[in-house]
Amino acid sequence: MVAVGDASGTYSESEDPAKATGTFVDGPGADGFADLAITFDSYEIDDNGLIQTSSPGASVTFMESVTDTTWTGTITDDFNGDGESETVEFTLDVDLDNDTYMVTLDTPPAQKIELSTADGSLDAGGPDPVRTLTLLDSSQVVFSAVDPTASPGDISLFLNQSEANIEAGATYLSDDEMNVSTAGIGNGNNNFNGNADSGIDGNVTQGGKVDESFVVDPTGFNVSSVKVFIDNSVGGYDNPPEELYYRVYYADGTVGAETLVTEGDLAAEAGGQVSFTIGDPEGPNDIDAVQLFMGSGTIKIPVIEFTTSEQFDPDSLELNFTATLEEGDQDTATDTFSVDFDEAAAMEMSTSSVDSDALL
Known part of the structure; x- marks a missing residue:
């Protein structure tokens, strides 16, 4: 016979990974122990008492390790209600000597909210040096x-x-009008221009312009990251010789140093664009504003995205298993058990079934 008790645990942002321990009694009898198999049958996510069906991209893996007493699995689904799937890993360890088992579960990642200038609309007024999106x-x-x-101290005041x-x-x-559109965010026109000489010096270019700079300030909220896109309509961004800098104004009142954007900072984007990210999308919301400087060259910035990382209590999760004990004469015994990870009593849950034959 095999008898497995249900288990429960709690998880939160401050407890990672979460753990749940239960009883696992195997009694193979006179014919002796031959094999132990565990299948992962289903999982259930409680979305604050609301029915949550599995995301279209939901998937599961579950496999036995070489030790015969450890199983590892992953669940990819929408754990935090942001409409995107996250992957959570877990491990099931069985201790046959002490008749216990433990499930260790990574806490789902925090919710991320992304806002883009591409989806904004300019308020009435302008053209002038200050525009509100x-x-x-x-x-x-x-x-x-x-x-x-x-x-930077003068800018911080406003x-x-x-x-x-x-x-x-x-x-x-500056005397420039601020242009904000998907055609390009810049000073005086839809390009972002810098002096032909290297560095940020404010000298006049051949076209009569100085090194351009603008401040982008999410008003009334702080963000964890700012993602700046550069398209290739005026040649993209090549460093060297072009030099684009940024300065971060932090929520605690401190100001970062001028930082040069290098080729190594760039990530490829759709349509031949590139981007660079200031801050950490999953980090603290410690960015108040960002100032960009074009020290040398010309680029086009069509879009700037802002990410806010929100703390949250992960949705309750129930993992359902079946343990099968095989004796020496090939007789088998089974028992089902569940492991709940919750911060409160489980409410109504939706079930996502798993094809157990494909998992072991």
Whole structure:
């Protein structure tokens, strides 16, 4: 006979990985122990009491390790309700000597909310050095065309301010109009231009322009990362000789150093575009604003994306298994058991079945 008790555990952002321990009694009898098999039958996700069906991309793996007492598995599904699948790994260890088992489970990742300037609309007014973009969730991002040699301290005083307040009081604005559209975000036109000489010096270019700079400020909220896209309509970005810099204004009031964007910072994107990311999409929401500088060359920035990483209590998860004990004379005994990971009593759950024959 085999008798396996159900188990439960809790998981949260502060406890990773989560663990649950239960009883696992095998009694093979006079014919002796021959083999132990465990199948992973199904999993159930409780979305705060609402029925949640498995995501279209949901998938499961489950396999026995070489030790015959350890099984490893993964579940790919939407664990946090953001519409995208996350992968969670777990391990089932059976201790036959002590008649126990343990399931160790990675906590699902935090929810990420992404907002893009491509989905925004400019408020009335302009053209002028300060423009306000309203995003799909009604949050606002303020763009300001600024003197590249302006003091970071002066700029900090006007972060999270309205367009009207900045225009009325800020002394660091440039004479350029701020252009914000998918055709290009820049000063005076849809390109972002820098002096022909290297560095950020504010010198006049052959076209009569200085090194351009603008501040992009998600107003009233902080973000974990800022992703800047560069398209190839004016040759993309080649460093060297082109030099694009950024400076981060953090939520705690500190200001980062001017940082050069190098070829190694770029990631390929669809349509021949490239991007670079400031901050960590899954990190803390510690970025208040970002200032971009074009020290040398010309690029086109069509889109800027912002990511906010939200803390959350993971949805309750139930794992359902079947243990099969085979004796020396090939007789078998089975027992089903469940392992719940929860922060409260389980509510209504939806079940995603798994083809157990393909898992062992």
